[in-house]
Structures are given as structure tokens and as C-alpha cells.
Amino acid sequence: MEWVPDVLGEEFTQRTLPLGADDEGPLVATLVRALPRRTWWQRIAGDRRELTDVDVLYVHGWSDYFFQKPLARFFTARGARFFALDLRKYGRSLRPGQTPGYVSDLAEYDADIAAALAVIREGVPQPDPDADGGTARPGRRLLLLGHSTGGLVLSLWASRHPGEADALVLNSPWLEFQLSRFTREAVLPLVGLHARYRPLERAPQVDLGFYSRAQREVAEPDDETPNPEWRPAQTMAVHSGWLHAVLAGHAAVAKGLDIGMPVCVLLSTRTAVPTSWSDALTRADTVLVVDDIARAALKLGASVTVERIEGALHDVFLSRHEARQDAYDRLGRWVTGWAVVR
Template identity: 35%
Template sequence: MTNAAAALPWAPDAPLGGTFESAPIASATLVRPRRTPSDPRGVVVHLHGYNDYFFQAHLAEAFTRAGFVFYAVDARRAGRSLRPGEVPHYQSDLHEQATDLSTAVALARAAHPGLPLIVHAHSTGGLVAALWAHSHRERRTVDALVLNSPFLDVGASSWLSPVAFAMLDVAAPLSPMVQVTSAPSWYATYQHVEHGGRWDFDTALKRPQGLPARAGWLRAVVRGQVRLAAGLEVGCPVLVAHSASSGIDSPDNPLLDAQDTVLDVAHIERLAPRLGDDVRTVAVEGGVHDLSLSAPEPRALYLDEVLSFAASAGSAGGAP
């Protein structure tokens, strides 16, 4: 097969090992499992969240077993794509990550023409994916969205006091690199095996101590959330999944491993209908912020919901 994806300089992926391979795509990095379905029913492109990168091999394996070709993109300044001297995960406009998603989707489409394509995106990546799908709706670039705890909430949340929220749009352009939050991420800390968690991710690429949010980045996120709150039309079916409850991000929280301690799930539930006309929401009891990293039972529930939704999207057929 001669296409741009096949022509990429694929090499064994350093973070995940020989069962995965990765290749640079402009400012980003594309990752895929070496094993692919013999008769694929669709294609999935995954986009990570903030202080994150693709390491969820079990997610790729679940999609592959279900007959989907899987790709993940580490966006610019994130994970595998971070270059010396860059500020991790910084973007002054969400269009930057959207451009990386567009590149990955175009490559996946070219490699698998005619197959339905699903974007699976987490947290801030979910916000980016929703805005991107809205801007591409006339071209039918994507056939379905799966948003895993998307960062949809608008206004003075745990990120901002009311006064800071009001001042952000004015102050951020003047001092975009000012840190507006720098608290440790107990959620990320307790996910790692060194602290009793289930996941052995690269702590240089996903920092257990958390990653400061900078004014320019937060302004870009809030601007995107304001656009979403006004109403989008993504032009495809959407599954929005989130934990059944939220809690404080503290080592004293006995449900730290069974709640979303990053976002308020009530905000996700309230704003999900503004994505478009065909939106389904599911609350996962016992799920954490990244539902795919939850304890075995809620993780299995999440994957079952996602694969069922993906199968229904796949049966509807791919883009013309």
C-alpha cells in the first residue's frame, strides 16, 4: 500500500517497546501497535490530555481485538513530541493541537480509505477534538467521537477564582508563561506503580507531581470552552463518558481511586448536550478521571461502552 502513513519512518516505540512503533508527523508523533486487524471494521485516532501522553497499551489492544486499526497522536510539546527548550504542553491556541489531530486523521484516512474513523480523546484533548470536529463538520472528516472525561466546564471552577477568571483574558497575553496553578496532582501520583498504582508510565512524560498550568494555556482552554458553551454541531454521533462522581484531589480522599478528582462531572453532564444533536452520556461508577485507567471493574465497563458505541458507528459506514 502506497500512502503517506506507510511512507513514514516508523521505528520501534521507545516508551512502549517493540509491540508498538512510532513516527514523527510534523511537530507531533504518531504511535500505533504493530499488530493490526486482518479485516478491520474501522479506524480509531486517540488524543491525550494535559500532562499526558499515549501509554495506554491496553486501550489499543481492546480496539484492535474489536477489529479497529488504532493510532495515537502525541501532540506538539507533549510526551514523545516534546523538544529541548519547549514548555511541556503549552499552547496559546487550541488550534495548535487541532492541527496535529488533523494531520493524524488525514494519515489514518489515507491508509484506510472507506473505513469509518472514530476519534477517542481525553480531558483537554476531548475539548480540542470537539472544537476540531465542529470546524470540520461539512467535510465529514470524522464519523464519531468518544470523549473520555472531556474538559468542558466553563467559568470559575477549581482552576480559577472568580476574580482570576474575569482577569484572565486581559492578563494572559501580557504574561502568558505565568503559572496560575502549581499544586501537585495526587491523582497522577497515585496512578503510578511506585505509589501503589496500576500503571508504569514514563514519569518524564507524565509527571506524577503534576504540571503547572500557565496563563496563556488556560486562556486558550477557557476561550475554547466559551465557544463550546455557546453550542457546537460536531456533525457526528458522540459518546461522552465520565465518572459517576467527583471528589477532592487529596491523599486523604478515600475515593481517590474511584472518582474524578480533576474535573467536576456535573459540568461535563450539563455541557455535553451542547456538542451537537446526537450525544449520548454514560456515567461510570468508580471511574477515575481517565476512565481507561480505572480499577478493573469500572475500566471494563468503560471499554464495553466504548466498543459498543464504536461498533454502531462502524456499522454506519465510512466517509465517502
């Protein structure tokens, strides 16, 4: 497959990644790319921006896809190549007849990530496999960036693939069940039973659409309007097989992952329960219990920075202006510090 224009406009291209098939038909992932722009002087004298040797791979959350253009520009402005992956059965990768977002094991996404990395590393000089005992890395560094469920997926992937990436940034990662660790441990066997015999049975859920409304209320004028078929105002159906996969991921985090690279976690300072609409929902995470996520984040590895952002939504980079700017400022400081250490 070749790169073709993306729905986000001229800065972005996309490439379809074939992944075989399952019972619902052909599977694909979609890789979206934004490249840094260089001035004539940078082309002649060399690009000295701090992230010129960095590739970023972004993975979205549940009931979501990549559409955050300012996030891509944050990295390309610093010289990085930015890539975003719409996982199988999400967004650009969703095909007719497929159950949106469904997998029975989060490790299934290893194939999506492997296909994306193969494309990202095309044309990049690869190390001699016999050098350094086979541990030599490509000349470019890899920064992983995950939101919500994507943060859980990338955390588990990084734990299973030590040495494959250089940094992990998590935007409100879904690292623990909303109703506490004890509830997760209690319901996991029951959900597992349903997952075994009725994996596509719908789990009970209530979503009044307030999180989507909060994002609309605080949107910036140049924000991209999400495609409602790819990012519905009310979340996609949750199936027992998928929920069991997520709870198993939470259990793995609770045991500790020992991710051997620096990790930055960005979170709101507070959680709000979205039972009825109020302006408070535009200044809090209405999806996760952020204090529980902050505690769970410390189980990811030995080097974890937790940034708490006043007034942030669940996606900190889609918050109201002040919180959004604070999130970018904090990310900028962290990335700058990480970039100078090789």
C-alpha cells in the same frame, strides 16, 4: 519520516511529524500506531470483524501522553487500526528548551491533527474531488478518541471540520471549568489580560499528586508504568496563555458546537476533592466536576450518549478493575451499535 519502533514495545511503532518552528525551536508531533493482527483464515477468507474499516485517532490530556496499551488493543482486537497522537511539546514530541504543553490557541493543534490524518490516509484510496459535489469521503471511517483536554481539543476540531470524522468518543473530557461556568466567565477577562502581556506567567495551582497515586493504587499488573518526564506525578506548570486558550474553548462549548456525528462521553459517577489522601480518591474523578461535564456534553451536538461509570477515575480506562471493565463494556456496546450504521 519513517515508522520506527516505539517505547511501548513490539506491537507499536511511531512516526515523527514535522510542524515547522516557533520561538522555542523546531516543532513536531508524534504518531504512534498499532495494527490489528489477523489469523491465517482471516487473511484468506476476509476479516469480518466489526471495525475493519475504521481508523481510530487518540489524543491525550494535559500533562500526559499516550501509554494505554489495553486501550489500543480494545480497538485492534475488533479489526481497527489504532493511532495515538502525542501533540507538540508533550511526551514523545517534547524537545529541550520547550515549555511543556504550551499553546496560546487550541486551534494550533489543527496542524498536528492534519499531519496525523495525512499519514493515516496514506495508501487509502481517496474519493474523486469532483464526485458528489466534492463531499465524498475516503473508504475508511474515522473515530476520534480524546481524554480530558484532548477531548476538548477534538470536540472543537470536529466542530470546525464537519464531515471529516464519523464518531467522537470522549473519556472525561474537560468541557467546563472546575469552578463553574459563572467563575469561568468572571475570570476569563483577567486571564485574557495576563495572556496578552505575560503569556508564560504561571497561574496558581495546587496538585498534591493524589491523582497519580490513585492510579498507582488501582493499577493492573500489566499496565505500563508512565514515563515520569512525560507524565509527572504532579501536573506540569499552567501558564496564563494556555489557560486562556482552554477557557476560550470552554466558552465555545457553552455556546454549543453542533457536532454532526454520534458522540459518546464516558464519565465517573462522582467527583472527589483531593485535599487529603483517602481511599475514596481511588473511586472518583479528582480532576473535574463530573456533573458539570455531563451537562456541558449535551451542548456538543444532537446525538450524545453520556455513560456514567461507578468508581471510575478521571481516566476511566485506568480505574480499578471493576470500573475499568465497565467502561470497556459500555464502550464496546456503543461502538458495536455505531459500527452497524453507515
